[in-house]
Amino acid sequence: MSRARAFLTSHGLDLLIVVTAAVTVGGTLLRDDLEHPDGLRFLIGLVGITGSVLVLLARRRFPFAAPAATWLVCAALSFMDGQLIANGAGILIAGMGAAVLLGSVRNASLARLGLVIATAGAVTVVRNAPDSTTDDFISVPVMFGLGWLVGWALRERTERTEAAEERARLAEVEREAAARVAVAEERGRIARELHDVVAHAVSVIVLQVGAVRHRMPDSAAADREALRDVEEAGRTALTEMRRLLAAMRDDDAGPELGPSPGLDHLDRLVRDVRAAGLDVRVEVRGLPVDLPRGLDLSAYRIVQEALTNSLKHSGADRAEVVVEYAPDELCLQVRDHGRAVERSRIDGIDGGHGLVGIRERIKLFDGALSVGPAPGGGFLLRARLPLGGAS
Structure with missing residues (x-):
């Protein structure tokens, strides 16, 4: 059929x-x-x-x-x-x-x-x-003229339909282009933040190698020379990394003078969000452990983006954040109690980074993300970050 x-x-x-x-x-x-x-x-x-x-x-x-x-x-x-x-x-x-x-x-x-x-x-x-007959000279041309009018009406309808389809196609192309730009910008932002973390670690390594080299006796000249080479390589890598960081930063963005935030800064984030009108409650489950600096920073950014998304789009007056330390992974959950979820929120196309940044950070650590309507209304975000993959 x-x-x-x-x-x-x-x-x-x-x-x-x-x-x-x-x-x-x-x-x-x-x-x-x-x-x-x-x-x-x-x-x-x-x-x-x-x-x-x-x-x-x-x-x-x-x-x-x-x-x-x-x-x-x-x-x-x-x-x-x-x-x-x-x-x-x-x-x-x-x-x-x-x-x-x-x-x-x-x-x-x-x-x-x-x-x-x-x-x-x-x-x-x-x-x-x-x-x-005489009537045929009027009725027959009029009959075929009406047929022509039907075709004219179909032509205009087809043109309107095709114009609407073209607008939809262009809108889809623009949406995909905006998504690609947002992903690229967020990846650049993530790279700058992680380069800051790595640069700090390399600086510590260089200082420690230099301190060890100076404490070694003169009899270990060969070992001191090897450590000198390590120290010089570290300083060169640090210089190149700082040059790369300077190139990656926006022209109008100043240097990052403060320490990179982590989950230990959640209290300050919650105060700021509450001041903006969203009542946030935080629950920590399990025994907190020391997280790798990059993963700790990304976990903080995920919670920050999720709360910002709720504040901007949901119209909610309260939200809950759950941070769960499992033996092999870190689980994050953010739920608000706002209105029904719009597709733009799920796709992360909200004029900023939105969920694009969350997805990119979770992909960086081979984690998993689940977003969508929460049972009983509102919006629910769950993220899992394996601890083994971050080391």
Whole structure:
């Protein structure tokens, strides 16, 4: 059934044109009126009237020329045999279809020219018909003119539909571009923060190596020289890392003078969020352990982004934060009690980093993220950060 429906959708009109042409040929062959021609004139009329219908099969490639040819050929054949065109049921159907197609031509000037061709052709056929009346000179052109108007209306509807689809496509492209930019910006932000952490660690290593080298006796000259090489390599790496950090920072962003925050700074974050109007409660489960500096920073940023997202979008007046220290992972949960979740919140397309930053930080530590509507209403975010993958 689905194949038949697909075939009719794609080729149904073509099938109707072929059937119409067959009906036209049959009606022409079965004519028994005294005025019907014979011999060469009959053959020319049969071929012409059949071709005037089948030419509509080329409507996709020639949207104006094909239906215009139907009317021009019919008008020309009416001079040879007026009865051939005027009394053919298949020709009536083909003429109406051609009028509709002429009205639906994309080029408005060609569509208007198509109206002239259809109405002039109809008047010509009526004039050459042997049994036409005065009323036919009005009713027949008006009938095909109405068919043209149907095509014109379909043309405008198609243009509006395609314009809406194009706007939707452009909006989707812009949304994807904005998402890529947000991901790139957030990755840069994460890299700057982690480079700060690594630079600090390298500085400590260099200082410790230098201290050990100075305390070594003169008899361990070879070991002191090796430590000197380590110290020089560390200082070179530190210099290059600082140069890289300077290049990665925004032109209008100043240096990071304060220590990088971690989960031990949650109290200060909660105070700031409460001052902004969101009542936050924090629950810590399990025995807190010392976290790697990068993971600790990312965990803090995840909670910060989640609370900021709730504050900006949910309209909630309270939220809960759960920090759970498991043996092999750190689990974070942030839930607010605001209104129903909008798709833009779940996708993280909120004009800023949103959930994009959370996803990137969790991906960095091979963690897992779950976001969506919370049972009973509101928004729920769960994040798991493996402790083994951070070492």
